[in-house]
Amino acid sequence: MKANEIRKGMVFQLDGKNILVKHVQVQSPSSRSGSTLYKVRGQDLVSRQKFERSFKGDEMVEPVDMTRSAVQMLYRDGDGCTFMDIKSYEQYTLSDEALEDELDFLSDGLEGITALVADGAVLAIELPATVALEITDCAPGMKAASSSARTKPATLATGLIVQVPEYLTPGEVIKVNSETREFISRA
Known part of the structure; x- marks a missing residue:
């Protein structure tokens, strides 16, 4: 996949890390010879470290195969936050560290949340707008x-x-x- 196809919410692999895209900013060239840059901000799904890098439009990145499931937040306790898949009623718990950016918005019963699932494990959630x-x-x-x-x-x-x-x-x-x-x- 080319870098100019990267969109918010996608996950791609770079240098052995799975990066969740949280923001893409397009910077148009200021001169004729310049190329459009795609400034990508995101997060490493394993280490939770912030990721920021600019790509040229024709640079290649490897997309990660993920499924998206609609989930509802059930409750928060000492272990983190527990979510339920709206279709299968499966429950997933994510730690407070994994939800660092989202905690300020999570309340019991919140709907409209999307879980990013790979190999049966929830890697991250996306909040409603x-x-x-x-x-x-x-x-x-x-x-x-x-x-x-x-x-x-x-x-x-x-x-x-x-x-x-x-x-x-x-x-x-x-x-x-x-x-x-x-x-x-x-x-």
Whole structure:
């Protein structure tokens, strides 16, 4: 597979490592002789180390054969988070370390999650693009605040802190972009 075919969520093998692609940025050439670069950010699925590298469009990478399964988060305990395959009802547990980037968005019963499965083992999960979370703590809402006014920090049910408009109050449920970690709207 050529590097210009790499997309978010794919897994490819490079130097004996399986890399989960989390972000692809295309950099067009600034001169006629330059070639388009594909800046890939991701994570090694085994060591959990961050991966970042630029590829030329015609460089070859080896895709890894994976299946995707829709899963729902059941619960979190001392061992990590347990997910259930929506079709087969199989349960998988991933450690907190394996879910480091996703923990701020995971809550019991969360749906829309995709598990990446290879050889019967879940290697990683992908979150839905937006996640609804409840505000547990923030400064009191201001009745006169407009929607385009200043923001304030709010702590959500999972511990994630995001900037929200001043008019929001604790107890309200908001939508958060799971990639940029930014407030989108009320849920």
